[in-house]
């Protein structure tokens with residue numbers, strides 16, 4: 001037990017098994033070179049943030065990992081298997097929620113299961129469980145337009161959790177919700193990472209958010225995008241959600257990242 | 267409408283126009299305009315006649331058949347055009363040409379092709395309705411939220427599932443809008459077809475009345491047709507509002 005705790009508190013990247021490997025990925029949109037020879041490992045059971053300024057290719061990389069986009073060259077492995085398209089081992093949380101406006105919450109949450117042919121009653125039971133888990137109990141029959149932005153993203157999160165994929169891909173999931181909701185989300189996300197034993201890949205352009213929620217932060221720099229630096233916050237993760245933001249290491253890392261990025265912000 | 271502080275029920279201005287019609291009719295200015303009261307009396311007589319009911323039945327039949335064909339062909343073609351670049355390039359110019367074309371001029375050709383009767387009228391009705399249905403279904407598919415398509419794909423939706431669970435529903439408000447306008451055009455189509463092919467339905471009836479100078483009958487049937495067309499259009503608008511309530515919210 002103490003050994004495991006130690007491993008979590010002072011992770012050694014080499015000792016951690018990768019759930020997702022990105023190898024020499026390049027992606028061109030016509031003449032636009034979005035990614036060039038990008039390689040990155042995502043340790044199992046941890047949350048890795050992709051952090052970088054707007055337009056640096058974070059969404060592109062995430063969609064390539066999801067199998068929604070073909071890389072121009074290079075390959076992705078999830079659990080040792082090469083990615084050729086979307087698969088049940090990965091679930092996506094969209095920046096704009098991507099909910100079906102004509103379907104109520106329970107159908108939206110059950111959509112992934114519906115696509116897998118899970119029978120209606122079983123599907124709804126599972127969906128209800130995850131709706132409760134994200135704190136939306138009582139809203140099963142509501143339609144997306146009746147919910148606030150934060151609640152809609154909880155629906156998107158429940159939908160991704162419901163299919164029980166090992167890897168969760170989140171594209172700036174909290175960027176469209178207000179600041180208070182966002183903080184609550186970030187705390188909940190930490191709990192999720194701890195309890196769910198899933199690998200999270202989390203895109204954000206907020207430095208504070210990345211440092212707050214991540215086990216590992218990959219800083220991407222633009223044009224064409226590459227990994228500039230990998231940072232692994234180590235000491236404040238287990239000090240409780242309330243103490244992270246005033247931990248000296250937290251503050252140091254935020255400053256350090258800002259120093260790296262400031263020259264790329266015009 | 268509000269007059270001197272009194273709220274009048276909708277369309278009460280029609281009373282004024284009806285009164286004007288009655289006066290012009292009674293003044294006997296022209297045999298072409300009989301008094302409204304006479305027209306109304308004739309209307310109720312006409313409604314009971316076999317000739318009128320046969321015309322109504324034939325019209326309804328041609329209308330329903332023509333509209334059904336337009337919807338069943340138009341929606342899939344529109345959706346496919348919205349999804350396939352190639353099909354779109356092939357068909358879009360024709361759809362646009364026919365949408366704005368004076369289709370009435372085509373009716374004689376249709377008569378030659380489909381015979382001097384019911385079939386030609388059904389085809390005319392379809393031709394009036396189908397183009398806007400195609401265009402709207404196409405527009406509905408094209409405006410679909412791209413991340414919704416990606417969502418379906420990322421959760422493993424098959425192409426068939428994506429079509430029936432995402433594309434169709436996402437495009438539904440536009441599709442219904444197209445169907446509504448298409449049906450309103452079909453009303454025109456079915457009447458124009460009958461007038462040009464004047465041995466069927468109301469075409470035959472109008473031919474009969476005008477050949478015998480039965481102006482009151484003529485106006486009575488016209489009023490019935492206008493009322494029918496207006497009712498259909500209003501009913502469709504009501505349906506559209508109910509079904510696509512979420513359209514504004516997406």
Ligand SMILES: Nc1ncnc2c1ncn2[C@@H]1O[C@H](COP(=O)(O)OP(=O)(O)O)[C@@H](O)[C@H]1O
Pocket residue numbers: 029032034052053054055056057058059060061
């Ligand atoms: N479909 C596309 N076609 C052409 N260029 C694109 C497309 N998608 C993204 N890009 C370009 O690729 C770069 C990276 O985009 P993106 O991955 O969305 O960045 P981020 O998510 O970091 O803001 C940007 O310069 C963007 O303009």
Ligand SMILES: [Mg+2]
Pocket residue numbers: 058059060172
């Ligand atoms: Mg992005």
